[in-house]
Amino acid sequence: MKKLKEKTYHLLSPPEQTGSASWWIDVFIISLIFLNVLGIVLRSVDYIYEWSPALFNGFEVFSIVIFSIEYLGRVWTGNMHPDYPNSAKGNLKFATSPMMVIDLLAILPFYLPFFGLDLRFFRIMRLFRIFAILRLVRFTDSLDFMYKVYKKRLSYLVIFSLFTFFFLVLSSILLYYAENSAQPEEFSDVPTTMYWLMGVISTVGFGEMAPATVLGRFIVSIVAFITIMLFGLSAAVIASGFSDIMADLKKA
Numbered sequence: 001m002k003k004l005k006e007k008t009y010h011l012l013s014p015p016e017q018t019g020s021a022s023w024w025i026d027v028f029i030i031s032l033i034f035l036n037v038l039g040i041v042l043r044s045v046d047y048i049y050e051w052s053p054a055l056f057n058g059f060e061v062f063s064i065v066i067f068s069i070e071y072l073g074r075v076w077t078g079n080m081h082p083d084y085p086n087s088a089k090g091n092l093k094f095a096t097s098p099m100m101v102i103d104l105l106a107i108l109p110f111y112l113p114f115f116g117l118d119l120r121f122f123r124i125m126r127l128f129r130i131f132a133i134l135r136l137v138r139f140t141d142s143l144d145f146m147y148k149v150y151k152k153r154l155s156y157l158v159i160f161s162l163f164t165f166f167f168l169v170l171s172s173i174l175l176y177y178a179e180n181s182a183q184p185e186e187f188s189d190v191p192t193t194m195y196w197l198m199g200v201i202s203t204v205g206f207g208e209m210a211p212a213t214v215l216g217r218f219i220v221s222i223v224a225f226i227t228i229m230l231f232g233l234s235a236a237v238i239a240s241g242f243s244d245i246m247a248d249l250k251k252a
Contacts, residue, residue, distance in 0.1 A: 009077035153241040178216040
């Protein structure tokens with residue numbers, strides 16, 4: 001059993017050379033992921049899906065079986081990963097890692113109806129299958145590099161995101177009270193104001209609305225100025241993450 005576990009771990013690990021068994025497994029899984037994403041797209045076109053529903057459903061079952069086997073194999077051998085030592089505890093920590101959670105979300109919707117859940121809920125959960133494409137991070141060096149960068153600077157990005165969110169909420173409330181009396185239809189409530197303000201922050205803009213009061217224009221100007229600084233700080237944090245990872249790779 002120990003030899004089987006070691007062999008399974010090596011087969012599911014990143015390949016060391018082209019043409020090896022683990023390399024072919026990676027090629028197969030990557031191809032299956034792309035075909036699944038393509039299947040989700042084509043399934044939404046009625047005349048294509050109605051041409052052969054059995055083909056789509058059969059391919060979905062086949063894919064889920066393969067992904068389930070791969071997922072269980074990775075969980076079973078998780079404690080052999082150097083970052084997750086120890087038996088049961090290592091397997092559990094590995095199973096709750098971001099990539100493994102993505103793996104689970106990609107296959108979970110298929111099994112939900114067997115637990116008596118509402119089929120309408122199942123249809124919503126099936127959208128999680130698109131997460132399968134995020135699993136390509138594991139198989140692509142450049143994507144893996146970016147994943148390491150974001151993981152290294154995740155705490156900073158979370159702080160910036162929370163600050164931006166609370167700043168957006170506060171600004172929306174202030175802008176609502178500044179503009180509601182002057183434009184009750186446009187700035188009718190805080191959520192509508194927040195939606196419009198998101199357009200300002202993202203530079204998309206919504207031309208049908210604009211602040212009419214001096215206070216409202218001042219608030220929007222401050223919001224635009226601060227968010228530009230926040231975006232600049234976020235870019236600087238990510239850039240420093242790239243530098244750190246590059247330095248670590250050079251040392252290795």
